[in-house]
Amino acid sequence: MATTGFWPVKDRLKEVIDYAENPDKTIDKKYMDSDLYAALRYVSNDKKTDERMYVSGINCNAKRAYERMTATKKRFGKMGGNVAYHGYQSFQTGEATPEEAHKIGLETARRMWGNEYEVVVTTHLNTDNVHNHFVVNSVSFKTSRKFENHISDHYRLREISDAVCLEHGKGILKDAEFYGKSKKEYWRKQNGGLSHREILKADIDAALAQSANFKAFEIRLKDMGYEICRDENFAHYSVKGTGWQRAVRLDRLGKEYTPEAIRVRLLDNQRHIGYVPFHKPKYTPLLTLEIEYRKIQRMDGIQILFALVTELCRLVTGNNIAPETPRPLSPAMRQEIVKLDKTLKEYKFLCKNNIDSPQELVSFIEEKRKQIGALEKERQSVYNRNRHKKSGELNAQAREISAKIKPLRAELSLAKAVLEKIPKLKEVIEAERQAETAVISKNKERRYTR
Structure with a gap:
């Protein structure tokens, strides 16, 4: 099975292409004999040749990718904004050989971007899990349209990757959640952030751990910066955090956060011998x-x-x-x-x-x-x-x-x-x-x- 993703490149295009084509990552001595390794390392370091291992171009010559992509941008007068998109396709350790991974990467990129965009596909061998990198020109050489990067495109890339992997006898992640259901949620996850709901769940657990009744629980939540919008007297208990635009219903966080489940946890605290009573800091x-x-x-x-x-x-x-x-x-x-x-x-x-x-x-x-x-x-x-x-x-x-x-x-x-x-x-x-x-x-x- 392979995981996928991509993100916009706002800096210099040449830097990301150089990274993807880095010979230290695309050539690994364990996949060839020493003489061939030495020869390939030499030609990979020579920027005027195209004899790199596991480096390919789609709609462009890999060794002239930067010049070709830049020429496309200049031709249509679209030099600003996102200069490219940098994507990856990563396989489990031992799941694919470099040759298999590169073939899968090429086919995935062709189906995803090959009709309109110039793409460089490289296979990196510098980690335990072989993985592909995609560098995609942000401007179409055919229509001049800029790639818009909708959340649906990220879904589509994974669907194409899964289909190609199945065709090559590789497994896929079935019914896996895709970074939430919004673009905002996707980028938050990419940056290592937490959603409002994830933070709220952690805070509820902390507040419940030091509460024996709903009153103490509410005081604890208020002191953590939450506003109680609907208390225990309402069917749908809801709270709102500092800076949030909307309140969140607790019962939508999961079955363990319904009013009934919270009440059971509070009663359990009352029975627990080692329970530490609530102290307001x-x-x-x-x-x-x-x-x-x-x-x-x-x-x-x-x-x-x-x-x-x-x-x-x-x-x-x-x-x-x-x-x-x-x-x-x-x-x-x-x-x-x-x-x-x-x-x-x-x-x-x-x-x-x-x-x-x-x-x-x-x-x-x-x-x-x-x-x-x-x-x-x-x-x-x-x-x-x-x-x-x-x-x-x-x-x-x-x-x-x-x-x-x-x-x-x-x-x-x-x-x-x-x-x-x-x-x-x-x-x-x-x-x-x-x-x-x-x-x-x-x-x-x-x-x-x-």
């Missing part, structure tokens, strides 16, 4: 952190933005956190918890490179691009000198330059990801600040009304 971790950071004059720059998010996420991911420890209130902040490792990596990157403003980050990106460009130019010069000499020394020199480029590309990719993330984190922090302020106001109102 103070939900102001962000406001408290901001006060502390102001005291030590650390409220400027983008490093503090990443620091605040990681500290809030750690409050609920640490091993020694007490049950009454405050949790982030806004759903947006709780979504960041699943991406904590990535955010930590980005925060360490900013600190290591002493980057504390968007302007410094942009300068860093431009500098890395210049360094990569200079090394690529130097490597191309080596390729050109080695074209007829076939010198082992020049081959080694080219590999050394490639080794220098690899970490620079990793830093460039990380820096661009951080730059895109900054406005998103600002929105997350603001949503959490508003949620905590609202809880403080509610607590004051309760004290004054007693």
Whole structure:
């Protein structure tokens, strides 16, 4: 069985084609003898040949794919927007040989895009599970129409992939859910996020674990930032989270979240000997952190933005956190918890490179691009000198330059990801600040009304 997916490429087209055609990924020594491996590695590194293993072009010559795709865009005057689409088709470990995987990938791409678009298909062998990559021009060479990327296209790709796999004697995933039922849900899943319903289920479970009756359960949910729209007196209990446009009915989350099922869980808590009674915590971790950071004059720059998010996420991911420890209130902040490792990596990157403003980050990106460009130019010069000499020394020199480029590309990719993330984190922090302020106001109102 094979899993599939694709996403738009908004950056430079040549980068994604180079990645897909990377000889280090498309050639694996275990699939050939040493002499053939050495020969194929040489011709794969020569950008002016087309003798790469498991690299094919549909409606274009693979070695001229970038030039052909760019020419199509220029011909129709459509150089902006999404420059391409980058897709994958991944097989289970040991399910397909490289030859089988490549044939399946080619047939899948032909049926999906072959009538109108230029496509490069490569098979990567650098992981335990063989997988194909598709690079699709966003502009049709036949009609000039840009690929629109509807959620139905993602369904269609998987259906075509399943059909081709069955024709080649491979299994498929039957009746598997496809990233929810909307495009928004699909991209949220692609980015490692959680839906409102998934967050709500986790919060309900946490609230029920420390409640023995509906009143305590509701208080717990309110302190977590939820508004009770319909309580236990209504047939359909529903709540609404901070920043949500609509309320969610609990009975639509699953049979374990119906009013009857919740009541059974609450009664079970009353009978449970080791049950810990509900303790109402103070939900102001962000406001408290901001006060502390102001005291030590650390409220400027983008490093503090990443620091605040990681500290809030750690409050609920640490091993020694007490049950009454405050949790982030806004759903947006709780979504960041699943991406904590990535955010930590980005925060360490900013600190290591002493980057504390968007302007410094942009300068860093431009500098890395210049360094990569200079090394690529130097490597191309080596390729050109080695074209007829076939010198082992020049081959080694080219590999050394490639080794220098690899970490620079990793830093460039990380820096661009951080730059895109900054406005998103600002929105997350603001949503959490508003949620905590609202809880403080509610607590004051309760004290004054007693």
